[in-house]
Amino acid sequence: MATVAIVGAGFMGSAMAWPLADNGHSVRLVGTPLDAEIIRQCRAEGAHPRLRRPLPAGVRPCFAEELGEALAGADIVVSGVNSRGVRWLGSALAPHLRPTQLLLAITKGLEVGADGALVILPDVLAAELPASLREPLGMAAVGGPCIAGELAGRRDTRVIFGARDLGVAERLAAACRTPYYRVTTTADLVALEVCAALKNAYAVAVGVASGLLERRGGPDAAGAQLHNAAAAMFGQACAEMRRLLEALGLTAAFAAGLPGAGDLYVTCQGGRTVRLGRLLGLGHPPEEARAALRGETLEGLEIVAVMARALPALAARGRLGAEELPLLRGLIGLIAEGRSADWFLATSLAA
């Protein structure tokens, strides 16, 4: 049995405590400086306030100040921060990590370099580490559909761990796998991360359909909604993920699988990303939608901004035509260029 330090006590980081504890590992759930109240409640009540469940036996909640202690003796470190916390986490881990430890990153997101190239978050984190650690440290990331509350509820879930070194993914999968948390592995870490990030952009598009429906007065007298339009966006989203993976030289088949269609499907079942889309569909400008959802990490907005910078670079390198990915370009128009939801619908459904 291993010792695991999860850093970040929000939904997804904390939820990983369930399969890890069920496998008999000793788990230290370490809050970030923003998670102090969560950790206090975990300690006082033995239950996680956001996940609304008693913590499994064998999970020790720790404050950010105890990070060094928590990492000492850990075999596995789980990065459970959100996309804005990745740099902080890298620098916070840097003094404590040892090259024999394994790191599992659950943060979803993408960044874009000055040259327009996409950068996955595990590499953003690694860049904060001393060079002596970067190479030897085994890092993997998680893709596929996983609502944290269901994982903590031990509900059947299937995901993929990806690592450039497949052996690292396999070792981490072996530590995490339970009868309810099924884990397969891939060596195409970048494809996995690209899907995990893109699905948050495309789920916004599906959400826009529900907002547009409301704005047009809801279902008509005969009950017609906008499922056809939402489904057209869903299908187009998968086609564009496939095309983008292909343009990036990655495993295009992931689009029609757990990392693409599967994760997009679960994201469309509710949550902040479709709520964001609904607000945009109702006609609220992005800044109003952002204000209405303040306190939530809106990865959808972030990834659209990232792709707005990445697409011209892909076009310049001849990887992508200037007219390709009309749905993603529609999202860029809607979110970054102040276009209307009606314009977006017309554009995104154009052949």
Added chain:
Amino acid sequence: MATVAIVGAGFMGSAMAWPLADNGHSVRLVGTPLDAEIIRQCRAEGAHPRLRRPLPAGVRPCFAEELGEALAGADIVVSGVNSRGVRWLGSALAPHLRPTQLLLAITKGLEVGADGALVILPDVLAAELPASLREPLGMAAVGGPCIAGELAGRRDTRVIFGARDLGVAERLAAACRTPYYRVTTTADLVALEVCAALKNAYAVAVGVASGLLERRGGPDAAGAQLHNAAAAMFGQACAEMRRLLEALGLTAAFAAGLPGAGDLYVTCQGGRTVRLGRLLGLGHPPEEARAALRGETLEGLEIVAVMARALPALAARGRLGAEELPLLRGLIGLIAEGRSADWFLATSLAA
């Protein structure tokens, strides 16, 4: 402007009258012998009783007995019958069709030959026609997400017309295309039809998750549902559609697009196929579920039975491994072999 005869006055056949009439075509909506009451009401009230809308101007409802008259002078014939009516329609059309007419088939389904090879419904229909008609007659079929009630409500919809002769698909698309009914075309008719049929099998799987959730007492105290499991099935469904298309030598990219993921998404939004899955998930044997849904065409059951016969043939020809497509094999176990929903969940989510 053309004259169009739609044969079959159920949901989808009738809904095609809206874009056709909006394009100024003269439309004859011809009921099958089973549609007499629908046609009577269309005539008496000027509204379609199932679609619950006034028929557009320029649509003339006709009884089955008027088929010959309705087909005379028609430039386009739309096959709007369900999968069980295809042979009837072929033989009913045979005496009246002329080689210059175009035929658009909206029926979803697949059959399997004695050799285990899949047969698309347009070919089943064509087999009922005299040999002198089969070659010259231009036939196309429709794929992609389209709820009939939304099409009749003129809600934004995007579909694909497929024909072995792309020119035929283009001509029919030009006749049907409106601002709310966007049509693109493909020459891979078979891939389009395979996706349209398979999505009804895979939507059953997604429905099973909702039935299992109910049987387990619904969401738990913290609100956890089975979205992760449903999404895992959705993602696996797309991956298996891709693999099947590939094994059949067809356009595998359709799985991550409108015909695969898009059509599966809209099918999962409700309707008889997911209701069937829910009943199976609740533990009802297939015959009970069929009885509870009597009167509905359960394409999901039909296509699973078809695939149960097609998979061994594909394996025998070396196109598919015996262990591939675990979700489809799980559906075959559940529906054709009396396995339980719990067995199905465990099998279908296995790596």
